[in-house]
Amino acid sequence: MGKPYRRILLKLSGEALMGNLGYGIDPTIVQEIAAEVAEVVNSGVQVAIVVGGGNIFRGVKASAAGMDRATADYIGMIATVMNALTLQDALERMEVQTRVQTAIAMQEVAEPYIRRRAIRHLEKGRVVIFGAGSGNPFFTTDTTAALRAAEIDAEVIFKATKVDGVYDSDPHKNPDAKRYQTLNYVHVLTQDLRVMDSTAIALCKENNIPILVFDLSVRGNIRRAVAGESIGTLVGGFCEVS
Ligand SMILES: Nc1ncnc2c1ncn2[C@@H]1O[C@H](COP(=O)(O)OP(=O)(O)OP(=O)(O)O)[C@@H](O)[C@H]1O
Ligand SMILES: O=c1ccn([C@@H]2O[C@H](COP(=O)(O)O)[C@@H](O)[C@H]2O)c(=O)[nH]1
Numbered sequence: 001m002g003k004p005y006r007r008i009l010l011k012l013s014g015e016a017l018m019g020n021l022g023y024g025i026d027p028t029i030v031q032e033i034a035a036e037v038a039e040v041v042n043s044g045v046q047v048a049i050v051v052g053g054g055n056i057f058r059g060v061k062a063s064a065a066g067m068d069r070a071t072a073d074y075i076g077m078i079a080t081v082m083n084a085l086t087l088q089d090a091l092e093r094m095e096v097q098t099r100v101q102t103a104i105a106m107q108e109v110a111e112p113y114i115r116r117r118a119i120r121h122l123e124k125g126r127v128v129i130f131g132a133g134s135g136n137p138f139f140t141t142d143t144t145a146a147l148r149a150a151e152i153d154a155e156v157i158f159k160a161t162k163v164d165g166v167y168d169s170d171p172h173k174n175p176d177a178k179r180y181q182t183l184n185y186v187h188v189l190t191q192d193l194r195v196m197d198s199t200a201i202a203l204c205k206e207n208n209i210p211i212l213v214f215d216l217s218v219r220g221n222i223r224r225a226v227a228g229e230s231i232g233t234l235v236g237g238f239c240e241v242s
Helices: 027-042 059-064 069-092 115-123 141-152 185-190 198-207 221-226
Strands: 007-012 046-051 098-102 127-131 156-161 182-184 211-215 233-236
Touching: 007 027, 007 141, 027 046, 027 069, 027 221, 046 069, 046 115, 046 141, 059 069, 069 098, 069 127, 098 115, 115 127, 115 141, 127 141, 141 156, 141 198, 156 221, 182 185, 185 198, 185 233, 211 221
Parallel strands: 007 046, 007 156, 046 127, 098 127, 156 211, 182 233
Antiparallel strands: 211 233
16 A cells, blocks of 8 residues: 545536436435545545535536527536535535535525635545536636645545546547546646546646546445555656556
8 A cells, every 4th residue: 555645526417326227316325435534534635625516517518409509507506506505414424524616606505715724624624515617607626626636635536436547538429438547737738538527637637636537336346545545647747658
């Protein structure tokens, strides 16, 4: 096992929260994720979470169907707040202290995003869940994860998603796609590997934040990632393409 992490940013796929339901939130999956996060927090690691909204609403999809893109994206951001509150509830039922901070003010339900306050919560051992993405349309929660990781000085981004790593093409479209174990930001950008959007990758590259992409549906993977076990695909500045 490598050196333990001090502070991590966990990016949770919205879509993964729906399990086999096709839409919305599967409470069993949320509970399982919360239990893994609780274990990591109780081991002394500071955990910040950015959660997606793809299980409820995606701006690009609605805009392709004719909706104004910015309006659709605001709906998408609000969808992420529903996921954030659901996670908060599951974590608090496991005695984990949490705060939700939103990038769009909704002070009746959550704190507004205040960077220094978020850091203070983390130092006190509270899980900080960032909702409403970056607060800006035309962005994604992956880019939000990169932005928040840089702001709070997280050592790594764990992208817990629906695939078990980064492939040389989309594995959901190409069954012959090959998975990488490690690769660098430049390779992801030049080969246009769309496991994360290019803005997110560029931000991580600028700030030298490694990203571990792994399958959220495999129970125990969050704990394994934090323990430094070899799962998924690691993307970093000096990583070889392997
Ligand atoms: N080269 C690639 N390697 C791996 N996955 C890829 C690649 N290209 C595209 N993908 C797709 O990227 C998806 C993961 O990113 P996506 O942004 O859709 O999910 P997420 O951010 O985890 O979830 P959500 O948007 O619901 O929060 C995978 O489901 C996969 O189909
Ligand atoms: O900074 C952001 C983050 C998200 N959005 C909108 O929310 C949905 C859901 O986020 P995912 O990253 O796809 O899970 C996204 O499709 C956008 O519509 C945003 O506008 N700005």
